Amino acid sequence: MRIAILSRMPRSYSTRRLRQACVDRGHQVQVLDTLRFSIMVEKDEPELFYRHRRIPAYDAVIPRIGASITFFGVAVVRQFEQMGVYVANESIAITRSRDKLRAMQILSRHDIGMPPTMFVRDKDEILPAIRRVGGVPVIIKVLEGTQGVGVILAETEKVAEAIIQTLHSAKQNVLIQKFVKESEGCDIRALVVGDRIVAAMRRRAxxxxxxxxxxxxxxxxxxxxxxxxxxxxxRAAQIMGLNIAGVDMLESSDGPQVMEVNSSPGLEGIENATGIDVADAIIENIENQVLFPEVDLKQRLRLTGGYGIVEFPVHNMPDLEGKPLRETGLADRNIHVMCITRYDSVIPNPRADELIHTGDVLLCFGDLHELRGMMPPRPRRRRKGSKTGKKGPTKK
Ligand SMILES: Nc1ncnc2c1ncn2[C@@H]1O[C@H](COP(=O)(O)OP(=O)(O)O)[C@@H](O)[C@H]1O
Ligand SMILES: [Mg+2]
Known part of the structure; x- marks a missing residue:
């Protein structure tokens, strides 16, 4: 294969190791400086130039996009995607993970532990937010910080409030986060490649x-x-859509709490700590994935007109409940069930004899008109907080 590594630092440990792993596995590899590309956007023919020359056809691209060049770097990755080249991490997933708030928002809808976090703008909301996440000492985080810069532990409400106001006046967006004391300056970094964890380490402050x-x-x-x-x-890596990820978790008394998911995880620390050849695992994964470049599903589906993917829980649907899939009439209505989620398990491509249970969540592809026609009247949305009466905002 012909592989390109996008990196501003050809001599860094991670880049050297990835390059070597490519060579060792018999690939042709080039390290390209992300900022030396020119992106050409033109009808029907997305193109990329590198140092004034049209780039050759690559089979795969490994993006190593540092925080300081996110915008341009992600644009280069996106251009490779438009040209049908397999990229080890998708541009949209890199963007999602780069913004800590966005990442937490995306994860928060799933069963993933995370430290309670608030995001506020008005100065009158600062103090209530600090109290709501558990009070001082509290962690204050600049949204796009890396390497620990921009993470502040404030001991008192006065200091916390002053820091946040100062950052606000300097046009910085900040998160207010519960300080997980019991982790005692330690955290866990898990390195995910594809659908497995290839290495993990504990970092101690x-x-x-x-x-x-x-x-x-x-x-x-x-x-x-x-x-x-x-x-x-x-799960965190999957939800973020990252194929290669460094997931950082605190060891809280309630179990793992995700702080961030890195899209260009460094290899030096984790390889030294574990002795595992992570670079080799990454290249091996790319070999297995390269046949299937990412497709922008929404974009493709829109082109089909009238067809789409929908997900819904089975409730008040007598046509479906308790019946095997083949007797539900879904196939006749041009609806294909791609996946059933039942409690914690997922049944991909369910067979015709699979029984549909009440509460199953069906992921379907099909004629949107038919799908709409099947839905029971819209239930009133249940508020999560109303269960405990604790979480919801208090009405004024
Ligand atoms: N809520 C928290 N409670 C306790 N320690 C934290 C918390 N958030 C961050 N830390 C500590 O600060 C470090 C840096 O935080 P992180 O969110 O990963 O920022 P960065 O992107 O700068 O690495 C973490 O590795 C962890 O040790
Ligand atoms: Mg970190």
Missing amino acids: AVGEYRSNVHRGGSIESVTLEQEYQRTAL
Whole structure:
């Protein structure tokens, strides 16, 4: 295969290791400086130039996009996608993970532990937000910080409020997050490649420091992850749509809490801590995936006109409940059930004799008109907080 690694730092540990892994596995590889591309947008023919020349046909691209060049870097990755080249991490997924708030919002709809987090703008909302996440000491985070810069532990409400107001006046967006004390300056980094965790380590903050980033003097050790931590890391990467990801989790008394999901995880720390050849695992995964470049599903489906993918829970649908799939009449209505979610398990491509249960969630592809016709009257949305009477905003 012909593989391109997009990196601004050809001599960095991660880039060198990925390059070597490509060579060792018999591929042709080039490291290309992300900022030296020109993107040409023209009718019917997306193109890329590198140092004034049209690029050759690559089979796969490995993006290593640093935070400082996110916008341009992601545009280059997106251009490769438009040209039908397989990319190891999709541009949209890189964008999602780069913004900590956006990432947490996306994860929060799923069963993924995370530290309670608030995002506010009005100064009168700051104090209530601090209290709502559990009070001081509290963590304040600049939205696009990396390497621990922009993560502040504030001990008192006064100080926290002052810091947040100062950051606001400097036009910085900040998150207010519960300080997970019991993690004691440690966190877990799980390296996900495809659908498995290839390596994991625990990072320990230096004495007198609460941030465990290696750049902040943290130390590292290999760790075997408990099942709950494995599940959380894998799911978080999947939900973000990242094929290669470094998932950071705090060890809270309630189990794993995801802080961030990195789309260009460094290899040096994790390979040194574990002795595992992560670079090789990444290239092996690319070999297996390269036949199937990402498709923009929504874009493609819109082109089919009148067809779409919908997901719905089975409730008040006597045509479906308790019947095997073949007797539901779905096939006759030009509706294909792609997947059934039942409690924690997922049944992909269910067979014709699969029984549909009440409460199953069906993911279907089909004629939208037919699909609309099947739906029971819209139920009133149940508010999650109303269960406990605790979580919802108080009415004024
Ligand atoms: N809510 C929290 N509770 C306790 N420690 C935290 C919390 N959030 C971050 N930390 C510590 O600070 C470090 C950096 O935070 P993180 O959100 O990963 O920012 P960055 O992108 O700068 O690495 C983490 O690795 C962890 O050690
Ligand atoms: Mg981090």
